Amino acid sequence: MSMAPDSQNFEDLQRLLTLKRYEQPPPGYFHHFSGTVISRIEAGETGGSGRLSVRISSNGSWFHNFWKALERRPALTGAFGIIVCGFFISGIALSEKSDGEAAYVTEKAPPLALVRNVEPTPDRDTTLFHERSAGSLLAQGLVNVSSTNGASVIRSGSLFDSLRPQSSLVSWPPQ
Amino acid sequence: MIMAEPARRNVVKETNDSPAEAIPDELDLVRRAREGDLAAYDDLVKRYQERIYATVYHMTSNHEDANDLAQEAFIKAFHALKSFKGGSSFYTWVYRIAVNKTINFLKQRKNKSLLSLDDIDFNAEHDPDLMALISEKTPRREISLTELQEKLNEAMQKLSEHHRLVVTLHDVQGLSHEEIAKIMDCNIGTVRSRLFYARQQLQAYLSDYLK
Numbered sequence: 001m002s003m004a005p006d007s008q009n010f011e012d013l014q015r016l017l018t019l020k021r022y023e024q025p026p027p028g029y030f031h032h033f034s035g036t037v038i039s040r041i042e043a044g045e046t047g048g049s050g051r052l053s054v055r056i057s058s059n060g061s062w063f064h065n066f067w068k069a070l071e072r073r074p075a076l077t078g079a080f081g082i083i084v085c086g087f088f089i090s091g092i093a094l095s096e097k098s099d100g101e102a103a104y105v106t107e108k109a110p111p112l113a114l115v116r117n118v119e120p121t122p123d124r125d126t127t128l129f130h131e132r133s134a135g136s137l138l139a140q141g142l143v144n145v146s147s148t149n150g151a152s153v154i155r156s157g158s159l160f161d162s163l164r165p166q167s168s169l170v171s172w173p174p175q
Numbered sequence: 176m177i178m179a180e181p182a183r184r185n186v187v188k189e190t191n192d193s194p195a196e197a198i199p200d201e202l203d204l205v206r207r208a209r210e211g212d213l214a215a216y217d218d219l220v221k222r223y224q225e226r227i228y229a230t231v232y233h234m235t236s237n238h239e240d241a242n243d244l245a246q247e248a249f250i251k252a253f254h255a256l257k258s259f260k261g262g263s264s265f266y267t268w269v270y271r272i273a274v275n276k277t278i279n280f281l282k283q284r285k286n287k288s289l290l291s292l293d294d295i296d297f298n299a300e301h302d303p304d305l306m307a308l309i310s311e312k313t314p315r316r317e318i319s320l321t322e323l324q325e326k327l328n329e330a331m332q333k334l335s336e337h338h339r340l341v342v343t344l345h346d347v348q349g350l351s352h353e354e355i356a357k358i359m360d361c362n363i364g365t366v367r368s369r370l371f372y373a374r375q376q377l378q379a380y381l382s383d384y385l386k
Contacts, residue, residue: 010374010378012308012385013346013374013377013378013381013385014346015304015305015307015308016305016308016323016327016381016384016385017327017342017346017347017377018302018304018305019295019299019305019320019323019324019327020233020324020327020328020331020343020347021347022295022296022298022299022302023232023233023292023293023294023295023296023324024293024294024295024296025228025232025238025242025293026293026294030224030225030228033220033224033228033245033246034217034220034221034224035217036246037217037220037246037249037250037253038213038216038217038220040246040250041213041216041250041253041254042213045247045250046250046251046254047247047248047249047250047251047252047253047254048247
């Protein structure tokens with residue numbers, strides 16, 4: 001007998017549903033069922049949803065559901081691993097790119113013209129300190145080269161800045 | 176009557192009780208249980224444990240949930256025995272408790288369902304109706320009974336709780352419209368319309384396996 005999709009004859013569906021009648025709990029399950037019920041009554045339980053509430057809350061946690069999904073779907077596990085690796089690699093690449101940009105700026109920019117805007121002081125050693133330190137600071141990418149005032153700005157373009165020892169310009173007071 | 180359909184006789188153990196044919200000593204057991212006789216209540220539990228478990232299981236598609244819900248329904252029924260007036264059979268009354276408890280649980284659980292299916296009895300492979308359906312009507316002839324079971328349960332879980340309950344009670348457990356109406360505390364027309372809609376939905380979900 002063929003059945004059109006929109007047919008109202010549910011005979012085949014009912015036959016398919018008979019499969020559910022064959023779903024049986026583990027052998028011997030009902031041997032202990034009533035005994036367990038009586039034991040729980042004797043223990044003073046009232047039929048509240050204690051166990052079920054615990055199961056609902058544990059099933060409901062996003063981490064639990066996510067972990068279950070990873071366990072059941074290897075493709076999802078692989079995709080998740082690729083995403084994590086991608087984040088890690090892009091973090092490293094971004095860090096290296098920041099260092100490269102800083103080196104490029106150091107080569108192109110006239111370091112003394114930009115950095116040497118300190119007040120002229122009679123103390124030559126102080127000026128020399130600025131001249132010496134500017135190049136090395138620019139190379140490290142720690143100085144904002146667009147700054148024209150005395151207060152230099154510390155760059156923060158890298159994800160790993162917090163791991164790197166930082167330094168800033170020191171202005172010695174004129175003597 | 177729950178055992179009316181021939182296919183059921185292969186699966187569910189025959190018990191000689193039903194709401195329509197109340198066993199004479201049932202009221203006596205209820206009276207003794209109400210007075211605190213746990214042995215009498217143990218007898219009552221043994222009479223209906225399989226049906227109650229099966230109903231809850233087909234509603235949840237999860238053995239662990241069904242186990243806890245069925246047990247807690249019987250525990251709750253014991254403590255509520257004093258409120259049982261005998262207006263309906265004990266069977267219908269316990270059923271109502273289990274069904275309400277299950278629906279409340281499912282509403283709390285919402286879409287967080289995890290299937291934990293019982294094994295299929297080996298007798299399924301000898302059910303001529305089922306085998307004919309799989310081998311002749313299903314285009315995916317290589318599908319196994321286990322796969323079909325999973326698809327069927329997934330489709331059932333897509334139904335609303337009330338529609339799933341009607342299909343479970345009528346098409347799986349073989350209860351009459353009248354019995355279902357008593358359990359669900361609604362009229363027979365509502366049962367019929369819910370059953371029709373639920374079957375339509377299931378037929379659409381399982382169209383690949385019914386052509």
